[in-house]
Amino acid sequence: xxxxxxxxxLELLKNSLQKAKESGRNVVRVCLGPGCRxxxxxxxxxxxxxxxxxxxxxxxxxxxxxxxxxxxxCKEGPLVTLVPSGLFYSRVKPEDVExxxxxxxxxxxxxxxxxxxENGTSYRTxxxxxxxxxxxxxxxxxxxxxxxxxxxxxxxxxxxxxxAKAFSSMSPDQVIKEVEISGLRGRGGAGFPTGRKWRSAxxxxxxxxxxxxxxxxxxxxxxxxxxxxxxxxxxxxxxxEGMIIAAYALDARQGFIYVREEYPFAIRNLTxxxxxxxxxxLLGKNIMGSGFxxxxxxxxxxxxxxxxxxxxxxxxIEGKPxxxxxxxxxxxxxxxxxxxxxxxxxxxxxxxxxxxxxxxEWFSKIGVPGSTGTKAFSLVGKVKNVGLVEVPMGVPxxxxxxxxxxxxxxxxxxxxxxxxxxxxxxxxxxLKDVSVDYDSLTKIGSIMGSGGMIVMDxxxxxxxxxxxxxxxxxxxSCGKCLPCRLGLEAMLEFLDNFTQGKGSLEDIEExxxxxxxxxxxxxxxxxxxxxxxxxxxLEYFREEYEAHIVDKRCPAGVCKxxxxxxxxxxxxxxxxxxxxxxxxxxxxxxxxxxxxxxxxACNRCGLCMDLCKFSAITVx
Amino acid sequence: MKEIDTKKxxxxxxxxxxxxxxxxxxxxxxxxxxGIHIPTLCHHEAVEPSGACRLxxxxxxxxxxxxxxxxxxxxxxxxxxxxxxxxxxKNVRRWVLEMLLAQCPASREIKALAAEYGVKSTRFRxxxxxxxxxxxxxxxxxxxxxxxxQAISLGSRGVLKHVSTPYMVPNRACIACGSCVTVxxxxxMQARLDKVxxxxxxxxxxxxxx
Amino acid sequence: MFRHNAxxxxxxxxxxxxxxxxxxxxxxxxxxxxQYLISLLQDVQxxxxxxxxxxxxxxxxxxxxxxxxxxxxxxxxxSFNIEPRGEHLVRVCCGTACHLKGAERIAEDLERxxxxxxxxxxxxxxxxxxxxxxxGACAVAPVVMVDDDYLGATNQADVRNYLKKL
Numbered sequence: 003x004x005x006x007x008x009x010x011x012l013e014l015l016k017n018s019l020q021k022a023k024e025s026g027r028n029v030v031r032v033c034l035g036p037g038c039r040x041x042x043x044x045x046x047x048x049x050x051x052x053x054x055x056x057x058x059x060x061x062x063x064x065x066x067x068x069x070x071x072x073x074x075x076c077k078e079g080p081l082v083t084l085v086p087s088g089l090f091y092s093r094v095k096p097e098d099v100e101x102x103x104x105x106x107x108x109x110x111x112x113x114x115x116x117x118x119x120e121n122g123t124s125y126r127t128x129x130x131x132x133x134x135x136x137x138x139x140x141x142x143x144x145x146x147x148x149x150x151x152x153x154x155x156x157x158x159x160x161x162x163x164x165x166a167k168a169f170s171s172m173s174p175d176q177v178i179k180e181v182e183i184s185g186l187r188g189r190g191g192a193g194f195p196t197g198r199k200w201r202s203a204x205x206x207x208x209x210x211x212x213x214x215x216x217x218x219x220x221x222x223x224x225x226x227x228x229x230x231x232x233x234x235x236x237x238x239x240x241x242x243e244g245m246i247i248a249a250y251a252l253d254a255r256q257g258f259i260y261v262r263e264e265y266p267f268a269i270r271n272l273t274x275x276x277x278x279x280x281x282x283x284l285l286g287k288n289i290m291g292s293g294f295x296x297x298x299x300x301x302x303x304x305x306x307x308x309x310x311x312x313x314x315x316x317x318x319i320e321g322k323p324x325x326x327x328x329x330x331x332x333x334x335x336x337x338x339x340x341x342x343x344x345x346x347x348x349x350x351x352x353x354x355x356x357x358x359x360x361x362x363e364w365f366s367k368i369g370v371p372g373s374t375g376t377k378a379f380s381l382v383g384k385v386k387n388v389g390l391v392e393v394p395m396g397v398p399x400x401x402x403x404x405x406x407x408x409x410x411x412x413x414x415x416x417x418x419x420x421x422x423x424x425x426x427x428x429x430x431x432x433l434k435d436v437s438v439d440y441d442s443l444t445k446i447g448s449i450m451g452s453g454g455m456i457v458m459d460x461x462x463x464x465x466x467x468x469x470x471x472x473x474x475x476x477x478x479s480c481g482k483c484l485p486c487r488l489g490l491e492a493m494l495e496f497l498d499n500f501t502q503g504k505g506s507l508e509d510i511e512e513x514x515x516x517x518x519x520x521x522x523x524x525x526x527x528x529x530x531x532x533x534x535x536x537x538x539x540l541e542y543f544r545e546e547y548e549a550h551i552v553d554k555r556c557p558a559g560v561c562k563x564x565x566x567x568x569x570x571x572x573x574x575x576x577x578x579x580x581x582x583x584x585x586x587x588x589x590x591x592x593x594x595x596x597x598x599x600x601x602x603a604c605n606r607c608g609l610c611m612d613l614c615k616f617s618a619i620t621v622x
Numbered sequence: 623m624k625e626i627d628t629k630k631x632x633x634x635x636x637x638x639x640x641x642x643x644x645x646x647x648x649x650x651x652x653x654x655x656x657g658i659h660i661p662t663l664c665h666h667e668a669v670e671p672s673g674a675c676r677l678x679x680x681x682x683x684x685x686x687x688x689x690x691x692x693x694x695x696x697x698x699x700x701x702x703x704x705x706x707x708x709x710x711x712k713n714v715r716r717w718v719l720e721m722l723l724a725q726c727p728a729s730r731e732i733k734a735l736a737a738e739y740g741v742k743s744t745r746f747r748x749x750x751x752x753x754x755x756x757x758x759x760x761x762x763x764x765x766x767x768x769x770x771x772q773a774i775s776l777g778s779r780g781v782l783k784h785v786s787t788p789y790m791v792p793n794r795a796c797i798a799c800g801s802c803v804t805v806x807x808x809x810x811m812q813a814r815l816d817k818v819x820x821x822x823x824x825x826x827x828x829x830x831x832x
Numbered sequence: 833m834f835r836h837n838a839x840x841x842x843x844x845x846x847x848x849x850x851x852x853x854x855x856x857x858x859x860x861x862x863x864x865x866x867q868y869l870i871s872l873l874q875d876v877q878x879x880x881x882x883x884x885x886x887x888x889x890x891x892x893x894x895x896x897x898x899x900x901x902x903x904x905x906x907x908x909x910x911s912f913n914i915e916p917r918g919e920h921l922v923r924v925c926c927g928t929a930c931h932l933k934g935a936e937r938i939a940e941d942l943e944r945x946x947x948x949x950x951x952x953x954x955x956x957x958x959x960x961x962x963x964x965x966x967x968g969a970c971a972v973a974p975v976v977m978v979d980d981d982y983l984g985a986t987n988q989a990d991v992r993n994y995l996k997k998l
Contacts, residue, residue: 040972040975076970079971224966304910304911319867320866321870323904328673328691380970383970384932467932474965476781479780481757481780481781482672483673483674485676485714487781488721519718523714523718607937772900775901775903787900788888789914793900795898
């Protein structure tokens with residue numbers, strides 16, 4: 003491809019690429035998002051490639067096999083979309099590929115077995131499926147559509163058009179103004195207004211001339227959240243373009259993308275996207291012939307959750323341990339190498355090109371006042387449609403969990419939804435109509451966070467979940483300040499006691515007081531927000547805490563010390579599997595007759611329950 | 623943050639008493655200048671503050687806004703009200719001291735400080751009855767910032783954090799100056815010094831202060 | 833730098849030389865500045881599966897950082913190993929979605945089965961057992977990653993069977 007040396011040239015290129023795209027060529031889009039990959043999507047893509055090659059199809063029919071980012075509907079993966087028909091096949095296996103090529107691609111026949119169906123209705127295209135119907139994709143607009151490893155495909159989908167617009171018709175100040183008007187708030191969790199951040203950085207650099215940096219936070223550490231991963235993998239150009247626009251607005255020369263290393267495909271796709279952008283003149287020296295230089299470097303995280311915190315992230319980029327420092331001077335003034343720095347999260351960056359292209363005014367009308375635009379969520383846990391969703395801000399929680407997510411797998415309603423990861427809170431079913439926006443979630447003790455949404459049902463113990471998050475943070479604490487290093491350990495001691503049926507009701511009050519000390523005393527947000535899951539579960543599910551402490555009972559049947567496993571003699575077929583595998587050898591019984599667990603020898607490892615093919619093992 | 627005129631003093635208040643800070647002073651500097659006592663462990667004039675021990679917390683109030691901050695780093699601004707003994711402050715101190723009693727039960731200094739604030743026992747699990755170190759990192763900072771040799775470092779993180787030399791073997795970079803022992807607020811460095819400098823009698827050549 | 837006995841010095845020098853040539857090509861990719869310390873450690877680990885004492889010293893010389901600082905970095909970040917890893921890396925996802933679906937029980941079972949604690953390597957150097965926080969495959973929780981392969985919606989027996997084949 004030729005180097006783009008002017009904005010007109012980008013326009014011409016885009017037009018010719020779009021024309022080629024509209025020529026009606028068959029395209030097979032195979033989702034290679036993390037969910038589908040884990041379900042063998044790479045083998046499906048390979049099978050398509052092999053089959054197509056072997057068959058030597060005529061040019062008119064031969065499809066282009068596109069490996070795209072996450073389609074979102076992870077639970078039904080591997081997912082395949084066919085263009086131009088728009089047919090949407092779910093749970094595709096490598097064995098199905100030949101049939102798809104034979105029937106659907108050659109003869110336009112629909113294979114109904116591969117269509118997604120729900121409650122007796124099968125759906126031909128994605129747009130008809132309830133899961134997709136309520137969604138609105140802005141940040142992930144191209145994810146699942148384009149081939150992230152092919153910049154031409156991205157350009158045909160309007161990538162870098164917003165940067166071109168900013169370069170050619172907007173002053174840096176106008177760019178910042180547009181972001182301010184949009185009302186966009188940081189998608190990484192805290193929800194700080196992005197425009198204000200840029201403005202402060204712009205003012206700071208005016209006062210202290212010198213380098214200014216733009217940084218992308220791709221250290222998506224919340225366990226159970228993978229929105230940013232999907233964007234970086236599926237549409238790396240949107241992030242790069244967003245950063246170019248900010249660099250133009252702030253006159254920055256160097257950017258950094260900090261990606262956690264658990265996302266090797268995000269790192270690979272970003273690296274390739276940047277290489278391609280550089281080679282065609284969309285990144286690096288003299289971008290689009292504008293005379294503006296800006297380049298980006300990728301820093302890989304090294305397994306430290308705390309590096310998602312801004313000051314820790316900067317230290318990590320500088321090559322040091324990621325121990326946060328007190329933020330009495332904000333990072334827009336003194337950030338990376340003590341210079342003014344704009345740090346935004348992946349999803350925030352991906353929104354920037356949309357805002358510049360369509361205008362801040364347009365963006366601000368989406369969502370609700372105070373929380374504009376859309377938000378991507380990873381909907382996981384005990385929910386039917388596990389996957390990646392993007393909805394306008396302000397939709398009720400129940401819409402996301404019940405309409406899009408399809409509710410919990412079994413009967414009944416969900417018990418609680420955890421938003422905001424380890425720093426967030428547990429929202430009980432009774433607050434299911436809460437509007438999902440920054441301020442409403444904060445009001446009920448949770449936070450928007452980066453977008454992990456973990457659905458729980460009555461088999462999940464809230465005390466155990468609170469303990470899980472605390473233990474996670476205890477392991478991830480940098481250990482610098484005492485309220486976090488010792489406080490989380492101390493809080494954990496209380497919760498460990500509760501899950502073992504120890505402790506007293508007074509301990510709950512003491513724990514609350516300790517939580518307050520940790521919130522007030524901790525140096526950074528990791529410690530400061532660590533008590534949130536515990537505090538919200540305590541507020542909304544106090545009776546469950548009391549059941550553990552007073553009745554020595556775990557109502558959900560999770561906490562090891564308080565449960566016993568039993569074999570249901572009705573359901574047990576006496577197959578002997580459990581007896582054979584029990585590490586304590588404490589399951590006895592004759593072949594083909596119901597078995598029994600010798601309770602005093604059982605160490606409650608749960609192996610029998612997890613492996614029983616007849617669901618004969620119950621917990622109480 | 624407000625711009626500070628180098629010649630102007632910053633007027634604010636500590637516990638209701640008018641206070642004046644010079645440019646660059648922290649709340650702790652000002653309080654000490656006024657003779658108001660704020661407990662500290664990880665603070666030392668010779669090195670940059672780190673804000674790790676959180677014993678020096680104070681509450682900053684500005685109208686309806688209120689936040690607990692560390693006085694060793696917090697730059698006062700015009701009109702802010704500082705409280706060194708509010709309920710929130712006392713709550714943080716109480717818990718930190720109780721947890722410290724479990725972290726470094728062998729430190730006489732910690733015991734005395736805790737007693738001073740009415741904390742006499744701890745409910746938390748004592749992992750090592752011999753432990754004296756509270757991991758404030760003063761030794762590491764003084765070695766790097768003042769002595770300039772960087773013979774010791776903070777290793778690992780979180781609950782596993784420890785002061786050590788690389789690979790836990792004596793570090794020849796150590797010049798056995800003893801600065802770390804001097805600044806250590808809990809007496810822990812005294813016991814650890816030999817692990818850092820190794821057997822002094824075996825050492826020859828450069829790498830010695832005397 | 834470090835002292836060594838006269839008897840093994842020849843061997844040591846040869847060893848050091850070999851190491852130098854191997855690691856040099858990695859170091860060449862980065863300018864000698866402290867900010868590249870973490871990237872270099874990552875690349876060296878990717879090559880050797882762990883970071884040896886010798887290599888730390890080479891890296892420190894290259895980026896101009898005292899060994900104590902590198903030691904802090906090396907031990908602060910969870911992904912660095914200062915000991916060799918096993919032939920196969922078994923990683924149990926303990927992210928929230930997997931936790932709710934019994935990841936803890938799988939991790940415990942593997943500890944029993946492999947006779948090794950998590951974050952450790954079996955005596956025969958065949959397996960290293962680790963827990964990780966979410967590679968993003970929550971749709972198929974619980975997830976265990978064996979080297980680069982995902983075992984999705986798995987259970988104790990499936991993982992054991994998979995490991996048997998390795």
